[in-house]
Amino acid sequence: MNLPLDVALRGVDITRLPYPPDPGIVFTSIANDSRNAQPGALFIAIEAERDGHDFIPDARRNGAIGVVARRVIDLGPWLPASERGSFAYIVVDDPIDHLQGLAADHRAAIDIGVVGVVGSVGKTTAKDVAAAVLRRRLNVLSSPGNFNNEIGLPIALLELTDQHERAILEMGAYHQGEIAALCEIARPTAAIVTTIGPTHLESFGSIEAIEHAKGEIVAYLPETGLAILNGDDPRVRRLASRARCPIVWYGTGDQNIIRARDIRMRGLDGVAFVIQHPDGEFRVETPLIGRHAVYPCLSAAALAFADDFSEADVAAGIASIGSTSRLVPRPGRNGSTVLDDAYNAAPLSVAAALDVLADHGGRRVAILGDMLELGIAEEDAHRGAGRRAAATADVLWAVGRRARAIGQEAELSGLRNVYYADDEADIAFAPERGDLILVKGSRGMHLERVVERLVEAS
Template sequence: MQISGLYSLFKQFPVVVTDTRKAVPNSIFFALKGANFNGNQFAKSALEKGCKYAVVDEEEYAANDSYILVDDVLRALQNLAREHRRSLGIPILAITGTNGKTTTKELVNTVLSKKYKTFATQGNFNNHIGVPLTLLSMNEETQFGVVEMGANHPGEIKLLCEIAEPNFGIITNVGKAHLEGFGSFEGVKKTKKELYDYLQEKGIVFVNGENDHLMSMLNDQEIYSYGNADGADSKAKFLQAAPYLVLELRSPKIGKLYIKTKLIGGYNFENALAAVSVGRYFDIQQSDIKVALENYEPSNNRSQLKKTENNVLFLDAYNANPTSMGVAVNNFADLPMKNKLVILGDMLELGEDSEKEHQQLIDLLQQKKLDKVYLVGDIFTKVNTVDRFKTFVKTEQLAAILEKEVLRNHYILIKGSRGIQLEKLVDKL
């Protein structure tokens, strides 16, 4: 079936599912394939659960007119999403970066929603499947789309741009992450730059003018800069993060404006400033920007301050790489409180640099005189030689100890890659 015909059906039945467990009446099931499954085999089940159509790419499964046969289901999903994006004709802001892209996406969305009916990427649906599903979840009421784009291999941001066709873009930063896929830090920069390349003649880039890496990646293109330097199009000043981030805006009309967020860590200043800058560019009142950022509460184990019965947790256990881990440790070390404990999990997907990067983090912990440290994972266990730093291969091993030896009156930083599952420790603390 041609994409025009598929889109015509989608207009009649505008709900897409890729999992039979989420099948709803009058939806369209896309039989995607994975390393260990073939969605075509579940197409019949999807129809039995109420889906109107099932899109398949193996002729043997196309039993009747309820099945739509295409050459490649994934490509059909992506092409359908692009067709829908073009039909809506709304502005799309794409956000990528090594760290902070999800938080920046949430902050930008909450600011833009003060003026527009927005739709933003849900959770971290930011890959070659998630981006199409995000676009297909927008409807005629949507006035502005905010699309997060993730990547762990070269060419992926380019592909996502060709699907979403953004008008605006932000790269939050570039750092060491997914080095197995990118090969090097230069590989990270080249891949993230694909967003700038796409927007070179098609849109506007919001960029931190004080980030030398980002500025060097720009083409000859239209930008809107933010930072604290005099030449920035949008300026704000970092005041403190002890522990919550506070920043200052200045305006000729209202003078100084203080924004007291619920975000922990000075490293979130750039994320908040990006959202402020987008709001200013789109003429959102600064008082509304203030309300939006102050009311935003982080969730999903990202930049959360969580007070338990016994301790105060600085919970940032959704993801980790050398860049984000370093700024988190530095920020925590500089906080003016005593009785600190650091719990760090392995940083995954670092390839041949893995042991070196973990050793550098151990060196940083020593340099910052953070003496009470628990390290979790195979890599930390292998490289750690500091006697006072306790290591555990599995999170469950540390959880068992914490259940027996209850900690009280500690300030605890918890950070590691999602695969280490450090969030399992929260109810033990």
């Protein structure tokens, strides 16, 4: 990134600046967390649970050379008068709006195909697989991690240069209208829609609202765009009525244009399957784990075929993915293997992760935490996970108040080895050689601490 000060000052009333900065300042990155500020960064001071204005001095100590803020704080000892010219203090009404405006202007100045990836689960993996495939032939910008909201997406988009040939951006939402707003910034020309389920149901209010929100990107696409939709998901299929552009369906059912057949599970080594498309079929192998791994591979293939990629390029890209999935096997204590999926949890992703346990020949252990933000679906979702756990696991730990329903339903379904813990600190489990241990729960349950205990000194 090279963001000159005069561009960063877009629309700013310079009379509000506390002092004149050096006009030659050029920012090389953007950070909204002072701990992540690198030398040359522009820090965005956001007022949230913690007020970003309180961390402006920390950002400067870490190398930031400017800030976008709503107000001027006491410059005091952290910014002596003799050093102020080298640190741009930009004052605006709303730092997030300003960041979004910079990103929108930047995107508008670059003629490039932008792919937006949306869905209740599987967005990050779909984005990463698509990027891996397109990189066989193209220079691709892919949003890092889960930079998918009103702050992360603009930061990712500002990394775009005229050297890039495609951009693949993940888009998330908690309310209707948020994906539409991200589309106004990123101006996608194509979209991948993964699944629609009750993730963030608490904030959306209803599954119908979630469906409408995911469809905002489909409605946005121009007539010359392309919608790549999961044809196995009934709610995703309904989004076709909102499209003005061509649609490519992907999935395992006969109704799909890009279809997987002859799916062969290879345990922790991944999945092999045949991709069928209008001009033929070919076999691929991916290191991604679980039957659900075929879906991001299919959506990536659909995107690549739209760019006239060969079967060989698609297969090579799918094989090269590496450990992009959050469902990552790690060597555990006493000869066990830990499936680290502690980052987040939703009903669809929990079911898919549990299915990975089903084919394991040794003892199968599921450590499942609360699934948060499910609203009125909370009880049914946890009980559904309990039934699936009873069918796929030999041992179950239910962690948290909500997860008690997982354990209770698993016991009702015939699973005998069910244990309960109020939080991650209460889990007392000794892994054995040959165990496959799935650890999954919402981020607020902090089950990554369990993972670290299970893999330490392995």
